Amino acid sequence: MSSCSSTSAPLLQRDSQSLTDTAPWNPDFGTFSTSLDPLLVPPADLVVLRVPTRSPPAGPKHLDRSNDGSSSDQTQSQDNLGFIETCKLYPAAIGWSAFVSLGIIMLAFDPQLLGNLYATPQFRKDFGYLYNGDYIISAPWQMGLSMGNPVGQVVGALVAGYPMEQYGRKLTFSACVLLTTGLICIQVFARSLEVLLVGELLGGLVLGCYAVIAPAYSSEVCPMAIRDILTSYVNLCFVMGQLLANIICAGTSRLDDHWAYSIPFAMQACLPGWWFWCITIIPGLFFIPESPWWLVRKGRLAEAETVLRRLASPKVDIQKNLLAIVETDGLEQKLEMGSTYRDCFKGVNRRRTEISIGVYCTQVLSGVCLISYAIYFFQLAGLPTEDAFSMGIGLLAVGFLGTVLSWPLILRYGRRTIYNTGLLCLIAMQLTIGILDCVPGHPTSVVWAQSYLMLLWNFCYDLSIGPVCFVIIAEASATRVRSKSIALATAAQGALGCIMTVAIPYLINPDQMDMRGKLGFFFAGSGGLCLVWAFLEVPETKGRTYEELDILFEREVKAREFAGYVVSAS
Template sequence: MFSEKQTTVVQSISEDAIEEAELSFQFTKEEHSLSWWDAMRLHYPAIGWGLFMNLATILKGMDGGIVRSIVGLPVFKETYGYNHNGNYIIAAEWLSAFNYANNIGAIIGALCSGIAYDRFGPRWMTAGCCVLSIAFIFIQFFSHTPAQLFAGQLINGCIIAFYPICASAYVGEVTPLVLRGFAATMTNLAFSIGSLIASGILKGTETMDSRWSYKIPIATQWALPCIMLLLVAFCPDPPYWLCRKGRHEDAMASLRRLATPGVDVTKKLAHIRETLRLEKNYDGERPTYLDCFRGTNFRRLVICVMAYDMQAFTGNVFFLSYAVHFMELAGLDASDAFSMNIGLTALGLLGTCISWFLLSYVGRRSMYLFGCSVLAIVLFIIGIVDLVPRQTSTTWAQCGLMLVCTFVYDLSLGPFCYVLLAEVSSAKLRGLTIALSTVTCFVWSVVFAVVIPYAMNEDQGNWRGKIGFLFSGLSVLCTIYCFFCLPETKGRTFEELDILFERKVPSRKFKNSKVDIDVGGRRLE
């Protein structure tokens, strides 16, 4: 039985695997004893390549930032909207379509990405996506009707969905334990950087009285795929993926490239092989999407799905995707709304950077509890403020609270989500699990992208800030889920997590469980 005190979980290893098991155990002890700065000094090449893989994720952030913000440009409204009581507005159906096109495409892309990652690996997968991104951005750039722009966003959304999934899986596999959380947050940082770049570009073109005000932001998306395409051939493949393919010598070569010359990588290779051996014993031979729904992998899938879906449930579609539109509905003019949007994305970037320092001291579960509960309170206040008669002070108060939501989100759920995805998913099914989790999040994002304009728009539901009540209630439910069902994965190697999940340790007991290895009746200490 489990108590509130430390619980010991013992994993038995057969005699035929004794040598590799002992090397793996030695590696685990060294991983736990490695300090942050020593890990950075010895493994900075892994961090560097992880940052490189996330360059393409910046494009995902840029695309999302441009799509959700160009709808506030006056020339864009005149081109794709209609005159309503003397003002040009985007019809609610097209406003929602422009925001969910990217996510619908991403659902298809995410489903394909898990299979593509397992079959082709991150290098070929990234190279192919870069070529396709360059091609499909043309459709958006030369569009003249809402339908053409929608098609371009839909197809491009399918392609760029590969990038964050590939980056999350890659950094989780190449970085040492103490740096894993820091490296995993790079994905959210890339989103924030992309959004900030998009906000800055749009603020610069907002005053242009021509179609170039929205065509220039779209054109800037060509830069990153071109840079990635030139350099991706030099990127080392992740050793877990290589070992799954039986390419152990290539995995050793990759491990050497991902560490400094003084690091002995033989123990890590043994640890990777031992982790995959355990997963093979538990789960069978060939990884498929169906494997994610079997045995302990289903529990891991549900945790990953909820970790990702809570981003949508706590309102990120509202205070990120519809920020400019909401601020204009609240009473700000276009110029002030775009200025506030720059502040919003800058705060998101700041929150992600602060989260780096929290990762070494605060658990993943604790930060999710903090993020969900605080967002529930702030979103409720946004709804309350909207009940007050509209004044200049209430307008700025609501917009300021949107900034608070963004900061809290990018301090907690935003970056910590990608850490959990990398840690909770099994090594063998990592790409597939992250892909399925991404699909469910995009499905909910599409739902909210459709609902929010009809709820907020003055020619429809005219809820405006009262929609904060909806997301506040959902955030409360997310807080309850985190308390009972979200495990603490901080400080755990992939092998230890495999054992904890296989032994069905309750989520609330993960933090206080100790894992020991028994080899042929001999306890490794």
């Protein structure tokens, strides 16, 4: 990082006008440089952005920006690359990002499995009670069992922030994998609701950590051109975990003994658990590259350079990439971004943390928590058990398709437009589901219409706010507090999920409020409030480096105006 007295400075422009401090020059302020070349000076018609000149950040003065033995036409910086070209230059970064995101599959598998078991006749018979000629699991026990995952997200996410910053992403992920393979045994051998509850709570504590590690790691090892796709891949892993649970339960739901639910628990341990972790993930733990951003913050520049070389092809100018990381970290030190949970709510970080928390909580308030209860919901709506499980598989299949189709949309239209448009469509469909449930007699045609609307809703969700959420939480936070900011967003979403976990069984169970599709009215209303907030607060972060985002947030640019600004260095 250049010294504070450098004459070079980042410039923030909108159209032909400059965004600048209008206050008189203060000797406590100086210019800040995003370039190592002290000979560059800003044009006379532009005003430099001034930032406090306290103790200069340590780091990049000793770095060499020159090409490391390669001619300029053989080296590439990540800033101006297209998607296809970036994929060719960074195959290792893509692979390792996808590898770490595999933990999300287990996180999504667990609650989806429980929701399906509530619709499994043999599970209800063995653990429930007779009500109006059919067996059901009482609402209190549904609530208690389902609390394991969201409680785990709250506690596990907050706990994960500390080892991630202290010991790094690699060691934290490795520890979580090993703990998961051990704790899952409690669920496998549970033969009572009490033991199963203990297994859900303990396992959920570790599973919640994956929701923080995956998006943080992906955002820090991938270059800007593919950052949005790899962070949104986290949502695809959620869908894959849910789809896997639905497929397994659909195959065992017809069994008339304890294997109807024992096999799904065993598959949870053997397929995505013991066998999957041991054969696929655990050997890879020895080779995972550490986050170069974390290494830079720890002052381990030589190791960061080595990691960057592992993540990219030889044609990439690693020195430029390392310089960009060091300069961004130095800028955030300069702007006093901090690195603790308290810093997430101080100064400009407060707004950035609010955005991360808001977009994640919107997922719950728009109705995604119903997906775990989808098959049970279909049964209550009047579908036969076999058709309900088939619809459950279709629900997640269209979600998988929606996430994949969201990638070209994200590359083309960015974040803000897709997020707001998608949320508007979700609200309309929830409202329609609620209206259909008011049809007298609740005929079969209405039941099927509601079911197909749920499929369409999930497709739209995974086409828009589902994947885009993970892109935004990875980009909205400052790099120094990213793990803490994502942890807070995950914890807030988990806490809200706990509330819904308590409420939904009472709202939909036939021995309670029996609301069925009328829940659509509630989620249409809460989603509408989220849409108003998102329109006012969610910015467009497409194509921005982390340094540019730091400057835009520091200058308090309005969310609706983010796309209209150009950040440039003189």
